[in-house]
Amino acid sequence: MSSSIQIQDVTVAYPQARSDRRLIALWKVSLDIQEGEFITVVGPSGCGKTTLLNCIAGLVSPVEGQVLVDGERVTGPGPDRAVVFQDYALLPWRTVWDNVRFALEGGAGRTITDRDERIGATIRLVGLAGFERAYPRELSGGMRQRVGLARALVADPRVLLMDEPFAAVDAMTREVMQGELERIVAETGKTALLITHSIDEAVQLGDRVIVATTRPGRIKAILPIDLRRPRWEYDVKAEPAYIEARERIWELLQDEAAEHARGTSG
Secondary structure (H helix, E strand, O other): OOEEEEEEEEEEEEEOOOOOOEEEEEEEEEEEEEOOOEEEEEOOOOOOHHHHHHHHHOOOOOOEEEEEEOOEEOOOOOOOEEEEOOOOOOOOOOOHHHHHHHHHOOOOOOOHHHHHHHHHHHHHHOOOOOOOOOOHHHOOHHHHHHHHHHHHHOOOOOEEEEEOOOOOOOHHHHHHHHHHHHHHHHHHOOEEEEEEOOHHHHHHHOOEEEEEOOOOEOEEEEEEOOOOOOHHHOOHHHOHHHHHHHHHHHHHHHHHHHHHHHOOOO
16 A cells, blocks of 8 residues: 655744744654555644644645655645644635535636536535535534535545544534544545544544654654444444553553643643
8 A cells, every 4th residue: 555645754843933942843753644544643732733734734834854745745735635624614604515615616627517516426425415505604513514524525635634623513423423524534535634632533533543742743652543444333432442542542641641731841
């Protein structure tokens, strides 16, 4: 299986206001993500998880190292990568259909018929058939996030990047959305990376879980998750492999969480 994403010795630093110093967010991070793999990243707040996602998305440039997607160096955003944000980022004056269509506006090579067929198919894929003419204010949090997911998928990107996409929804909706996301990624064959604070979510969804350190963010461990798919079809949390993985990740994060709470990182 070929590598879809290669992260090679990536360091990211931000200038600090009123100072000549730089805040190092990521430090020499290297990781290969295989085509079609679902990677989850978990770690304490401020550990650079979102910065890593933004590097892959092309929204942030490393000061050292590089990110390659399908062998091409990332120098900015591109149609091969799509991002699902935590806060939905929907346009409130647009319907579900028009919010999803937004991702295709300005693009070439699609007829109106092809475009509309693609939009309709993607809305059905995320389970929003019948809500095409609804506005964001008329939708639940989970439904709004489905719109955000549809907008990311409609242009058929190779890579799906998700920054805590379920953090703003209630616990029951989150459980449902996790199963839906696993199904959608499996059906579309996307390479996926999801940032989360939840150990359970990381194990539930990931083929591998990346455990990050406190700032400056580094990879502390990479854990393969040996659980059969689809995981929404059985009580995955009762599986010994699930319990073992969860306990191991918590063990790895305990020192990081304590250090973050003391404010001694960075």
